Amino acid sequence: MSAAKLVHGYEVVIGFETHTQLATQSKIFSRASTAFGAExxxxxxxxxxxxxxxxxxxxxxxxxCAIQLGLALGSHIAPRSVFARKNYFYPDxxxxxxxxxxxxxxxxxxxxxxxxxxxxxxVRLVRAHLEEDAGKSLHEDAxxxxxxxSGIDLNRAGTPLLEIVTEPDxxxxxxxxxxxxxxxxxVTWIGMCDGNMQEGSFRCDANVSVRKPGTPxxxxxxxxxxxxxxxxxxxxxxxxxxxxxxxxxGHAIQQATVLFNPDTGETxxxxxxxxxxxxxxxxxxxxxxxxxxxxxxxxVRSEMTELPRAMAERFVRNYGLxxxxxxxxxxxxxxxxxxxxxxxxxxxxxxxxNWIMGEVxxxxxxxxxxIEQSPVSAARLGALISRIYDSTISNNxxxxxxxxxxxxxxxxxxxxxxLSTVDAIIEAxxxxxxxxxxxxEKIIDEVLAAHPKNVEEYKAGNAKALNGLVGPIMKASxxxxxxxxxNDLLKKKLG
Amino acid sequence: xxxxxxxxVAELAALLQTKQVSxxxxxxxxxxxxxxxxxNAFLDVNSEVTLExxxxxxxxxxxxxxGPLEGVPIAHKDVFVTKDFVTTxxxxxxxxxxxxxxxxxxxxxxxxxxxxxxKLNCDEFAMGSSNENSAFGAVSNPWETxxxxxxxxxxxxxxxxxxxxxxxxGTDTGGSIRQPAAFxxxxxxxxxxxxxxxxxxxxYASSLDQAGPMARSAEDCALLLSAMCGPDVDRDSxxxxxxxxxxxxxxxxxxxxxxxxxxxxxxxxxxxxxxxxEGGLRNNDVSFDVLLPLTNALHQLIQLGAKVKRxxxxxxxxxxxxxxxxxxxxxxxxxxxxxxxxxxHRAAQxxxxxxxxxxxxxxxxxxxxxxxxxxxxxxxxxGYYDAYYxxxxxxxxxxxxxxxxxxxQCDVIAGPxxxxxxxxxxxxxxxxxxxxxxxxFTLPASLAGLPCMSLPVGLGEGNMPVGMQLIGNYLDEARxxxxxxxxxxxxxxxxxxxxxxxx
Numbered sequence: 001m002s003a004a005k006l007v008h009g010y011e012v013v014i015g016f017e018t019h020t021q022l023a024t025q026s027k028i029f030s031r032a033s034t035a036f037g038a039e040x041x042x043x044x045x046x047x048x049x050x051x052x053x054x055x056x057x058x059x060x061x062x063x064x065c066a067i068q069l070g071l072a073l074g075s076h077i078a079p080r081s082v083f084a085r086k087n088y089f090y091p092d093x094x095x096x097x098x099x100x101x102x103x104x105x106x107x108x109x110x111x112x113x114x115x116x117x118x119x120x121x122x123v124r125l126v127r128a129h130l131e132e133d134a135g136k137s138l139h140e141d142a143x144x145x146x147x148x149x150s151g152i153d154l155n156r157a158g159t160p161l162l163e164i165v166t167e168p169d170x171x172x173x174x175x176x177x178x179x180x181x182x183x184x185x186x187v188t189w190i191g192m193c194d195g196n197m198q199e200g201s202f203r204c205d206a207n208v209s210v211r212k213p214g215t216p217x218x219x220x221x222x223x224x225x226x227x228x229x230x231x232x233x234x235x236x237x238x239x240x241x242x243x244x245x246x247x248x249x250g251h252a253i254q255q256a257t258v259l260f261n262p263d264t265g266e267t268x269x270x271x272x273x274x275x276x277x278x279x280x281x282x283x284x285x286x287x288x289x290x291x292x293x294x295x296x297x298x299x300v301r302s303e304m305t306e307l308p309r310a311m312a313e314r315f316v317r318n319y320g321l322x323x324x325x326x327x328x329x330x331x332x333x334x335x336x337x338x339x340x341x342x343x344x345x346x347x348x349x350x351x352x353x354n355w356i357m358g359e360v361x362x363x364x365x366x367x368x369x370x371i372e373q374s375p376v377s378a379a380r381l382g383a384l385i386s387r388i389y390d391s392t393i394s395n396n397x398x399x400x401x402x403x404x405x406x407x408x409x410x411x412x413x414x415x416x417x418x419l420s421t422v423d424a425i426i427e428a429x430x431x432x433x434x435x436x437x438x439x440x441e442k443i444i445d446e447v448l449a450a451h452p453k454n455v456e457e458y459k460a461g462n463a464k465a466l467n468g469l470v471g472p473i474m475k476a477s478x479x480x481x482x483x484x485x486x487n488d489l490l491k492k493k494l495g
Numbered sequence: 496x497x498x499x500x501x502x503x504v505a506e507l508a509a510l511l512q513t514k515q516v517s518x519x520x521x522x523x524x525x526x527x528x529x530x531x532x533x534x535n536a537f538l539d540v541n542s543e544v545t546l547e548x549x550x551x552x553x554x555x556x557x558x559x560x561x562g563p564l565e566g567v568p569i570a571h572k573d574v575f576v577t578k579d580f581v582t583t584x585x586x587x588x589x590x591x592x593x594x595x596x597x598x599x600x601x602x603x604x605x606x607x608x609x610x611x612x613x614k615l616n617c618d619e620f621a622m623g624s625s626n627e628n629s630a631f632g633a634v635s636n637p638w639e640t641x642x643x644x645x646x647x648x649x650x651x652x653x654x655x656x657x658x659x660x661x662x663x664x665g666t667d668t669g670g671s672i673r674q675p676a677a678f679x680x681x682x683x684x685x686x687x688x689x690x691x692x693x694x695x696x697x698x699y700a701s702s703l704d705q706a707g708p709m710a711r712s713a714e715d716c717a718l719l720l721s722a723m724c725g726p727d728v729d730r731d732s733x734x735x736x737x738x739x740x741x742x743x744x745x746x747x748x749x750x751x752x753x754x755x756x757x758x759x760x761x762x763x764x765x766x767x768x769x770x771x772x773e774g775g776l777r778n779n780d781v782s783f784d785v786l787l788p789l790t791n792a793l794h795q796l797i798q799l800g801a802k803v804k805r806x807x808x809x810x811x812x813x814x815x816x817x818x819x820x821x822x823x824x825x826x827x828x829x830x831x832x833x834x835x836x837x838x839x840h841r842a843a844q845x846x847x848x849x850x851x852x853x854x855x856x857x858x859x860x861x862x863x864x865x866x867x868x869x870x871x872x873x874x875x876x877x878g879y880y881d882a883y884y885x886x887x888x889x890x891x892x893x894x895x896x897x898x899x900x901x902x903x904q905c906d907v908i909a910g911p912x913x914x915x916x917x918x919x920x921x922x923x924x925x926x927x928x929x930x931x932x933x934x935x936f937t938l939p940a941s942l943a944g945l946p947c948m949s950l951p952v953g954l955g956e957g958n959m960p961v962g963m964q965l966i967g968n969y970l971d972e973a974r975x976x977x978x979x980x981x982x983x984x985x986x987x988x989x990x991x992x993x994x995x996x997x998x
Contacts, residue, residue, distance in 0.1 A: 046596060050832040052589065053576040053598055053695035056732050085828050086877075089852055096831020152836070280875035282884060285701035285825055287732050 002309035005172050010210040012240050013217060014176045016123075018183060019161050020193040021133070023419035024333040028132045028160035029056030029257055036199050044135075044154035055286050062160040065192035066106045066130055066302045069162060072190050072307055073125060074128065075110030077297055079188075083130075083287040086279045092135035093151050099164075100131035102281045106290060112166075113309075114176055114182035115327070124167040130290075133159040133282055133483045163194070168207065168217065173236035177229050189308055189333050197227045203234060208239045210247070218243070219253040222262055223267055235260035239267050311336055319349035329358055335481040336373040338378045344416065345382020348389055355381060373438065376405045379418035387422055391482055397431040404429065434480040442475045444489055458494055466490060499524045500658045501964050504715035507661055509564040511556060518552035518566030520732075521890060522610050525568050528659050528867050529612065537570065540613035544579045548610040552832050555608065563610030566966045568718070570660040572651050573614040574697040575601050575706070579657060584697040584956045585619040585629040585647075588833045588859030595885040598695020599727050600664060600706045604890035612660050616650030618684070619861045620830065621671055621699040624933055625646050627924050628863045635920065635995040637667030638681060638959055642917040652679035656994060661709045662719055666696060668703045669818050670912070670937025673949035676709055677912035677962025680844075680951045682979065684716050687750040687969050688944030689735035692727030698829040700822035701733070712990050713950060713979035714785040717743040720972060737970065745977040753977060754906050760978065762796060763806035763905030768936060771805050780935075782915045784822045788953030792982065796909075799981055806901045806908065809945060814938035816932060817894070820874050821942070822888040826864075827871025833859060889935055895929060895943040898966075907978055908966040911936050912949045916959035934979025936964060947970045950979045951990050958995070 005012075027034055028048035047054040066112070070077040070362060084102035101354055107128035114121055135157035140149045164183065170176045184202055187397075188195035195202050204226040209218035211480055226232040238260075258267040306314070315326035329339045335356070342352040346479040361380065364374060388398050404425045426432050434440055448455055457465035473486050496516060499507070510516045521757030526542050545568075552566035576594035577584045583589040607613070618628040626634040626649025634649040636642040644653040648665035651765040652675035655663050665672040667685035677803070684707050691706040698704060708719030725739035745753075753760040764771040769778040769786060771793070776786045793803050834853030835841035842854030860868070874883035901908060913933055924928045940947040946969070947964040967975040983990050 049837055050583065051594065051838065052584070052592070052697045053594065053596075053597075053833075055694055055733075057729060057732050087828050089830060089831065089834060091834075091836045091848070094832060094837060096834060097828050188518075267681060278877045280828070280877075282824060282875050282880070285733075286698075310860070493800075 005046055007210070007240055008244055009212065010240075010244050011213045012172055012236075013168045013209045013211065013220075014170035014236065015220075016164075016166045016170070016179060017181070017205040017222075018164045019133075019205075020164060020187050022062050022160040022162055023194050024059055024061040024065070024160055024193055026059060026061075027158035028059050028062045029129065030158050030323045032158065033122045036158050036196075037134065038155055038389045039114065040151070040153035040155060042155065044157055046157045048094065048154055049461050052097075058286075058287065058290065059160060062130060062162075063106070063292065064300055066162055067292065067297055068190045068192050068304055069128055069164070069187065069299055070107040070110065071111060071304060073107075073110035073298070074281040075125060076108040076334075078104060078106050078108055079102070079292055079294075081129075081290045081292075082105040082154050083290065085284050088279060090134070090137075090335045092137045092157065093137070093148065094154060094157055098132060098134065099287070101129035105129035106292070107162075109433075112179060112182050112186070114178055116178045119180065121175060123169045126167055128162050129162040131163060133161050135155065137170060140237065146182070158424045168209075168220075172238070173233045175389045176236055177233050180232060181229060185308065185382070188317070189488065190305060199321065200227065200406070203227055204235055206239075207234065208236055208243070209253070210240060219255050220259050221253065221267075221269070223258050223272075226238050226260060226264070231260055231262050233264075234265055234325060235267055236445055238265055238348065242267065249430075305333070306392055308336075315339075319353075321345065321349060321353055325350075325353045325357065329353060330369065331452075338371045338374070341378030342382045342385065345379050346389065348385050348387040351385045351389065352382070355385060355402075359399065363406055375407075376402065380405055380421060383418040383422040386419070387426065391433055391484075393426055393431050393433055394479075394482070397433070397479075400429060400431060401425050430480075432480060433482045434477050440477065440481055440485065441489060444473055444486070444493065447472045447476060448493065466494075497531055500528055500661075502661065503711050504564065504662050504718050505712075507567045508564050511552075512561065514556065515913050518556065518610060519546060521566060521756060522549035522612070525612055525660060528682040531661060533561050533657055534637055534640070534653045535562040535632050536616055536634055536657065537584060537651070538585070538614045538616050538631055538747040539571050539580045540581060542589065544709055545610060545612055548605075551608055552608055562606060564604070564718060567609050567662065568612045568660055568914045569604055569609045569662040569719075570615050570651070570654055571601055571613040571664045571666065572617050572648050572666055574617060574666055574699070575664060575823060576695045576697065577601055577611070577614065580614045582614065582697070583631070584621070585631060585730040585835075585857065586861070586864070589697075590630075590840055591649075592839055593683070594695070596695065599692035599730060600723050601695065603725065604664070604719070604722055609662075609722070615648075615654055618647035618649065618671075619864050620697065620724070620826070620864050621647040621666055621915045622867055623706070624674055625918070625920075626650065626675070628861055630861055633920055636738075636755060636900050636917050636959075637996060638680060639957060640996075641919055642959065643920055644676065645678035645913075648675050648683075648709060649834030652676055652681055652683070654710060654917060655679070655681045657708055657995070658997060660871055662708060662715060664706060664723070665709045666699075666704055666706050667937075667941065668705075668822060669702050672707045672709060672935050673912050673937050673947060673962070673964055676949040677951075678917035678960065680954075680960030680962075680990075680994075681709055681711055682713055682716050682795060682948070682950045682983075682990060683707060684713075684720060684948035684961065684972065684975065685946065686724060686729040686961045686972050687721060687734055687735065690724045690737075690946075690970075690972070692725075692731045692734050694727055694730035694734075695931075698825075700825040703818075703822060712963075713976045714743070714746060714982055714983070716948070717746060717973075717980070720976075732828065739862070740865060740973065741839055742973050742976055744893045745973040746980040748798065748977050748981075749800055750978065750981050752955070753800075753974070753981075754802075760801040760907070761905040762793070762801050762803045763901055763908045764793070764803055764912055765808040765811065765901070765908060767808055769872070771803060776932070781911050782955070785913070785915060785953030785961050786910055788955065789963055791908075792952035792963050793909065796978070799985055801978070803909075804905055806904055808866050808897050808901060808908075808939060810890065810938045812935075813890050814894060814942055815935060816889045816892045818934070818938045818942060819870065819931060820883050821891065823867040823871035824870070824875050824884050826870045827875065828931075830860075830868055831862070835859075863927065890901055893941050894939055898939070898943045898945060898968075902968045907971075907975060910964050910966075912962040912964045913917060913937070916955040916961060916979075940964075940966045946967060946975060948975050948979060950982065950990065954992070960992075
């Protein structure tokens with residue numbers, strides 16, 4: 001680990017707990033749907049309501065999500081793990097206990113690796129465990145004229161979660177955000193989580209402490225429910241400043257759970273360790289050991305999508321791309337797929353990479369859209385690139401064609417092949433390079449006749465004199481001449 | 496037929512299948528007997544529902560689509576949830592609660608054609624061994640109404656003994672089928688843990704709770720158990736994934752050849768429970784009037800071809816503390832859902848949320864339930880978990896291992912069900928520990944998850960029934976029922992004996 005960045009002489013220490021909601025059709029222990037946004041209490045069955053006599057039955061799909069994450073992060077997948085009950089009373093917790101994993105979680109160890117400002121970083125995982133989500137409490141605000149009543153929506157109760165816990169390996173808010181973004185990329189890439197932070201599918205808790213370098217870990221405070229990368233950074237930065245101020249003022253930090261208020265940009269304690277409940281964890285007698293045979297792990301592995309790091313390595317190996325290109329193109333699954341389709345259409349990996357990282361990304365950023373919404377399909381970009389490669393158009397002219405494809409593609413005949421669409425635009429805009437040597441030779445001869453001085457200087461050994469000839473030739477051809485061909489013909493005629 | 500209510504399940508099924516009697520006729524007879532709620536055995540009846548079911552059974556009998564037990568009445572312990580009857584589990588906190596679904600056991604018995612008479616009284620949440628912990632009043636023993644029927648399935652045992660129903664469901668967590676069966680002179684069996692689905696059973700202690708039938712004979716129990724059991728893995732993760740079985744198939748095997756490799760059946764008698772020597776049983780902790788009928792029964796089994804052998808169950812004495820740690824721990828968590836938020840009782844007046852919880856639960860639960868919740872919360876608490884819960888789990892495994900060593904030497908284990916016959920109502924009501932100690936012989940098999948049963952072997956002092964416990968190895972229910980049936984065929988006067996009030 002590189003030397004930590006210090007804040008006013010303090011080292012920042014951050015660990016993360018991330019609740020990822022698993023993208024299963026039904027709940028973790030019942031058959032009710034997990035779809036978001038339905039009318040309150042319409043997606044809660046007898047099991048979710050904890051009616052007398054109901055029992056939990058494990059959803060296999062949720063276990064497969066855990067196996068996938070474990071494989072993606074190089075973790076140990078426990079052949080036997082245990083579900084435990086975490087006992088506490090709250091109206092949105094229907095059973096009076098949450099089924100979670102305590103002593104023996106399903107995913108153990110592993111790491112998330114990423115780059116921060118070009119420097120490689122690794123954050124180690126402690127564990128990832130399966131558990132059920134609680135319902136939601138909706139409180140009427142008596143001061144706003146409500147009755148001060150509370151409503152309970154149990155649609156979310158029993159939604160499967162995988163809680164991913166790191167070691168306290170991060171040393172700055174930037175590193176913490178980079179970790180969260182990388183984890184977000186991985187869970188959405190493998191498809192175990194939809195990553196929707198606003199709907200709460202990816203919720204981060206940050207454990208933050210500060211210390212003088214070389215001293216033992218400081219007392220931590222846990223910032224709960226960070227649901228955007230922006231707030232994450234703001235909240236951690238505020239918390240770090242606050243803790244340093246407290247220590248500098250001679251106050252000890254009390255272990256606490258805090259909430260971040262985006263309106264004020266501040267964190268505030270909601271409970272301290274003194275109020276910490278005794279959850280009376282014990283193995284859930286309604287659920288047998290979760291047994292994962294090696295065959296199950298292998299089957300999941302064989303069905304799993306290629307992971308970003310493996311894909312980047314393949315791009316370097318098979319397409320001869322620089323590592324930087326390969327890493328950039330594997331930032332999202334959509335981007336990587338777009339690249340591969342483009343290459344398939346044109347057979348030019350490096351040109352495709354340049355165009356996607358250049359023109360395509362520039363336009364996507366300007367329009368604020370994702371690659372999936374790009375108006376220029378990979379097939380059309382591939383067709384465009386093949387027309388550059390076969391010298392039909394120049395690189396500059398290609399940018400015109402690309403703009404046309406981006407802006408007017410909706411008006412283009414959709415069932416036309418990509419190549420004919422591109423060709424039609426080249427034709428319409430008159431951008432075709434002049435590759436007919438007869439016509440070009442005629443222009444060259446006229447220009448040579450008009451510039452005898454340059455011809456003389458070139459023959460006398462001044463190679464630069466040739467440039468004085470190329471310009472007028474390009475102009476006379478209205479830019480359609482292929483510069484390489486002009487060069488070749490000039491050298492032949494003057495040689 | 497005037498003696499319909501004296502008939503067992505097998506007899507009634509035969510009469511119904513051969514149309515010598517109709518399901519409505521049978522149901523009407525039993526409904527008439529329930530009038531006035533003798534012994535306070537029933538908590539809910541609904542004659543319209545019962546007669547409707549009986550009419551449907553008659554239609555199936557007429558159409559030739561009848562199930563094996565079509566038209567035979569049954570009543571359910573009130574811990575099984577039912578759509579058509581209120582389910583309270585004997586607790587005020589579930590007063591008036593109606594489930595939107597039937598327990599799997601209830602559904603399976605309906606699928607076999609049985610007609611439901613109603614719901615039976617029990618100790619609150621099945622916690623107790625005298626039925627005095629019911630929020631809806633104690634149940635009296637039909638043999639002597641000043642005595643308890645046993646518990647927690649006290650309503651089930653009393654109703655069968657008093658011929659209010661030919662059959663009842665029960666649940667057994669630490670002896671709740673066997674002990675009331677013994678106290679009321681009937682036959683009851685708890686199958687291997689996981690044989691009968693727990694889906695729809697109001698949970699007391701999840702790792703121990705198991706449903707089973709209570710009736711007058713082993714033959715009837717075999718028919719009922721065959722209908723009740725079977726895998727339910729989509730609803731109960733602890734359900735055993737073994738096919739349903741016909742537990743009647745071995746009833747007729749002679750004991751002289753019912754042992755392993757066709758040899759005589761070997762009955763193990765644990766020395767720690769009752770010392771078998773010179774042909775007699777001795778144990779200072781077991782009442783003499785219980786030991787005597789047991790000794791006679793063992794001699795009768797020997798005459799039927801069985802062999803009796805002394806065995807050891809060394810850790811059995813630890814079963815009481817282990818059981819009251821494990822069961823209370825699980826109960827303290829299982830009963831958290833009764834919080835007044837979603838269903839059941841909620842305090843009428845309360846301040847904030849905590850006050851609502853405290854008032855609701857203080858009002859809704861009885862003293863024994865509160866005692867077990869507090870005990871359970873204590874043993875699971877931070878700093879005590881290792882010393883109590885974890886230690887108890889280790890001893891639980893030792894007890895199960897003990898049994899496996901024993902079954903290497905014998906086919907079934909026999910012993911007392913309880914140290915005494917049924918005691919007087921109120922006699923131990925203020926002494927929970929005395930109640931707990933009386934569970935000594937039933938707890939070990941529960942902790943090991945083994946199948947076990949009780950059958951009547953005679954009468955003790957004051958003409959109170961005495962039961963013998965038989966314990967089998969895992970999935971060996973058919974063998975237990977075989978032994979019991981052979982015994983009952985040879986000595987029908989014992990299981991056919993009836994309370995004096997009926998004579």
